[in-house]
Amino acid sequence: xxKFIIAMTALGLLGGAVAHAKTNPAQDLKEFRAYFFKKxxxxxxxxxxxxxxxxxxxRRVEWEATMEFPPFEPGVDAGQDLYNKYSxxxxxxxxxxxxxGIRQNYPYFDSKSGDIVTLEGAINDCLKKNGEKxxxxxxxxxxxxxxxxxxxxxxxxxxxxxxxxxxxxxxxxRGKHHFYSKRGQLNLSCANCHVDSAGGQIRANIxxxxxxxxxxxxxxxxxxxxxxxxxxxxxxxxxxxxGGCNKQVRAKPFKAQSDEYKALEYFHTYMSxxxxxxxxxxxx
Amino acid sequence: MKKIAILAASxxxxxxxxxxxxxxEEVTPVIESAKAENAAAKKMGFMWRxxxxxxxxxxxxxxxxxxxxxxxxxxxxxxxxxMAQIQAKEQANAGPAF
Numbered sequence: 563x564x565k566f567i568i569a570m571t572a573l574g575l576l577g578g579a580v581a582h583a584k585t586n587p588a589q590d591l592k593e594f595r596a597y598f599f600k601k602x603x604x605x606x607x608x609x610x611x612x613x614x615x616x617x618x619x620x621r622r623v624e625w626e627a628t629m630e631f632p633p634f635e636p637g638v639d640a641g642q643d644l645y646n647k648y649s650x651x652x653x654x655x656x657x658x659x660x661x662x663g664i665r666q667n668y669p670y671f672d673s674k675s676g677d678i679v680t681l682e683g684a685i686n687d688c689l690k691k692n693g694e695k696x697x698x699x700x701x702x703x704x705x706x707x708x709x710x711x712x713x714x715x716x717x718x719x720x721x722x723x724x725x726x727x728x729x730x731x732x733x734x735x736r737g738k739h740h741f742y743s744k745r746g747q748l749n750l751s752c753a754n755c756h757v758d759s760a761g762g763q764i765r766a767n768i769x770x771x772x773x774x775x776x777x778x779x780x781x782x783x784x785x786x787x788x789x790x791x792x793x794x795x796x797x798x799x800x801x802x803x804x805g806g807c808n809k810q811v812r813a814k815p816f817k818a819q820s821d822e823y824k825a826l827e828y829f830h831t832y833m834s835x836x837x838x839x840x841x842x843x844x845x846x
Numbered sequence: 847m848k849k850i851a852i853l854a855a856s857x858x859x860x861x862x863x864x865x866x867x868x869x870x871e872e873v874t875p876v877i878e879s880a881k882a883e884n885a886a887a888k889k890m891g892f893m894w895r896x897x898x899x900x901x902x903x904x905x906x907x908x909x910x911x912x913x914x915x916x917x918x919x920x921x922x923x924x925x926x927x928x929m930a931q932i933q934a935k936e937q938a939n940a941g942p943a944f
Binding site: 590593594596597738739740742743744745746747749751753757758808809812813814815816822 | 888891892893894895896897898926929933936937940941942943944
């Protein structure tokens with residue numbers, strides 16, 4: 563029996579090693595970019611930070627007009643006020659940067675805990691450690707605060723590292739699997755819309771390319787603005803959007819900051835490495 | 847005339863049997879099965895959006911005595927749970943097509 567257990571454990575470890583040997587984030591990134599460069603010839607890498615406005619001329623004209631008076635500005639100011647309120651805590655948690663200019667490095671794999679740390683997660687952890695009430699994950703105050711903090715990273719290239727650690731590789735593979743898995747009653751994956759059909763239309767909307775998606779989050783959406791209230795009403799985090807996308811294909815969404823969405827964010831952000839942060843973005 | 851009366855009476859009996867729908871005892875296990883199928887789909891990370899609502903509505907309909915509606919919703923939710931599990935298995939090796 564003991565021999566059998568040892569043999570099975572060895573086989574399991576071997577299986578794990580084989581699975582991880584197949585994981586090659588750098589190669590994935592190369593192929594991912596190459597696909598979009600072929601699909602949208604002549605569109606430079608940094609244009610993908612602008613979502614559909616980088617690949618659709620008529621929508622770009624509309625967006626440029628919107629950006630003359632960006633609707634998110636009062637919300638970013640509200641985010642800055644919140645930042646100032648908590649900055650003494652952030653100095654303790656984030657060191658000298660106090661949380662400014664760090665967006666491009668999130669999410670990251672924490673080798674100590676084996677967990678993926680998102681910026682939203684790090685902020686709420688910091689608030690809790692300092693006796694403050696954590697903020698709601700998907701919208702409102704936290705989204706506005708992150709919008710401000712992300713804006714201090716504008717121009718800095720996304721730089722996500724997937725170390726050669728089986729735990730980090732497992733997070734990456736989980737996110738990649740979510741991204742390419744068809745789900746929900748409509749049987750559609752993230753990739754079906756944002757890779758295969760990027761630039762195409764779904765009803766009156768243009769489907770954005772997945773490359774560069776994360777560079778402009780949190781985003782300020784006109785749809786959310788209409789439903790929300792106050793100057794921060796239009797903001798939403800990446801995980802809010804993930805939930806919305808899952809619902810749109812009639813899949814039960816996961817909770818914001820769940821392991822599933824943290825893994826997806828890790829993979830999704832890695833795929834945009836090298837693209838400069840351009841937050842917050844305005845979207846429909 | 848007698849034949850017509852017999853036919854009308856038998857039609858009425860048949861109609862009332864249809865209107866009464868399935869019994870509570872018939873619906874309850876289908877609701878339980880729908881719950882189990884969707885719990886399994888959820889565990890696999892592939893539960894569909896509306897199945898949970900359907901089960902709740904089926905339970906409410908059963909409570910109100912509308913067993914036909916309860917059965918219809920429970921079967922739909924049960925089907926969705928089964929389909930979601932098939933989907934999860936089919937997507938086990940999902941990856942890029944390029």
